[in-house]
Amino acid sequence: MVDIALPATFTRTVEGTWGPDGRRWLAGLPRIAEQVLLRWDLQAEEPFPLSMNWVTRVRRADGTTAVLKLGVPEAGHLADEAAALEFFAGRGAVAVLARDDARGALLLEEARPxxxxxxxxxxxxxxxxxxxxxxxxxxxxxxxxxxxxxxxxxxxxxxxxxxxxxxxxxxxxxxxxxxxxxxxxxxxxxxxxxxxxxxxxxxxxxxxxxxxxxxxxxxxxxxxxxxxxxxxxxxxxxxxxxxxxxxxxxxxxxxxxxxxxxxxxxxxxxxxxxxxxxxxxxxxxxxxxxxxxxxxxxxxxxxxxx
Known part of the structure; x- marks a missing residue:
């Protein structure tokens, strides 16, 4: 399992926003993260500050970095984010590299610097x-x-x-x-x-x-x-x-x-x-x-x- 440290403020926000769905998601987050990292051949690096989703920088198989976002699938908000970003197609917005709506997972271009x-x-x-x-x-x-x-x-x-x-x-x-x-x-x-x-x-x-x-x-x-x-x-x-x-x-x-x-x-x-x-x-x-x-x-x- 991926070792994930979740700040108390983050867990309160997720549970307060999505109730039972949020609690179930938090409990299964290490397993989901492990599955997604394996499926997309990613190595987790340092996490970003957390608000509504679990977000971390990752390194891809080709050595480039990207951003992995995991969120409550039932909420659908990451699916909306992905649809908007795919429509923008990199014009003025980061690009979508991969998505898994069932797991609430989104792999994104990292804006550097x-x-x-x-x-x-x-x-x-x-x-x-x-x-x-x-x-x-x-x-x-x-x-x-x-x-x-x-x-x-x-x-x-x-x-x-x-x-x-x-x-x-x-x-x-x-x-x-x-x-x-x-x-x-x-x-x-x-x-x-x-x-x-x-x-x-x-x-x-x-x-x-x-x-x-x-x-x-x-x-x-x-x-x-x-x-x-x-x-x-x-x-x-x-x-x-x-x-x-x-x-x-x-x-x-x-x-x-x-x-x-x-x-x-x-x-x-x-x-x-x-x-x-x-x-x-x-x-x-x-x-x-x-x-x-x-x-x-x-x-x-x-x-x-x-």
Missing amino acids: GVPLRSLVPERDETATAAIIEVVRRLHRPAPAGVPLPELSRRVASFDDHLRRFPGAGPVSRDLVERARHLFAELCATATERVVLHGDLHHDNVLTSDREPWLTIDPHGVVGDPGYEIGALLYNPDPLSADETVLELLPARVEQLADGLGMPIERVIAWGFVQAVLSEVWIFEGDAPMNMRSLRVAQRLLPLLP
């Missing part, structure tokens, strides 16, 4: 935003019929679930959630295009690469309006930080995104507000800490909505 875009913030924030704009241009293409990815519009259910869970005064202002829910549905209904989205594009998911200047990792993989893509950028990096620097950068980021992507500034503001509130809503689906910066971003953007 792999310095995250956050290294440019705040001193070179304009350069960082320009890098994301260029990545978006490379990623976004019309979604073909039958692409095996969920529709962005389905995420309206997160707003509805939150409003049902907190019928009175909730942890987030009900008026704020209702406004975001209405605007989310309106933006999806008036989508300018229907493209395959990364779905979680921010400064820690864009890395330096020797193949392209920047490559994205860890897509959620959804299909919908391209404006959704810019939301996570506005409250990152370090969304748990109390530092106000990112809030001070907000007006410049919004203007640069509108200009760089040819998007009406009103739509950039609207998507930024919607995704900031959605991020807050997701916090209360799990055990994440309160006082995320996303709430402060939503409050800053609220007066600017049309």
Whole structure:
């Protein structure tokens, strides 16, 4: 069996997110890892920091390195990630080298040297935003019929679930959630295009690469309006930080995104507000800490909505 050390925070996250499926997966993880390493002729090297999946650098039979991700198969999130990356086909994103959906396994190109875009913030924030704009241009293409990815519009259910869970005064202002829910549905209904989205594009998911200047990792993989893509950028990096620097950068980021992507500034503001509130809503689906910066971003953007 592969010797795997699992931090307590990681096991709590997996169990809290996927319940019995997560507990079963954790119990079988050493066996699954051993099977996948053997099947793909890999040698495990140092693991990466863990959040929702077990992730490690591996060495392949030809001596090159790659990244192995193992996740709860029943969740399907790695299958969505793989489908999105296969659609991107290496344009602005790491390539898929192998996948095993039944085992929840994904072998990926390693972006080297792999310095995250956050290294440019705040001193070179304009350069960082320009890098994301260029990545978006490379990623976004019309979604073909039958692409095996969920529709962005389905995420309206997160707003509805939150409003049902907190019928009175909730942890987030009900008026704020209702406004975001209405605007989310309106933006999806008036989508300018229907493209395959990364779905979680921010400064820690864009890395330096020797193949392209920047490559994205860890897509959620959804299909919908391209404006959704810019939301996570506005409250990152370090969304748990109390530092106000990112809030001070907000007006410049919004203007640069509108200009760089040819998007009406009103739509950039609207998507930024919607995704900031959605991020807050997701916090209360799990055990994440309160006082995320996303709430402060939503409050800053609220007066600017049309």
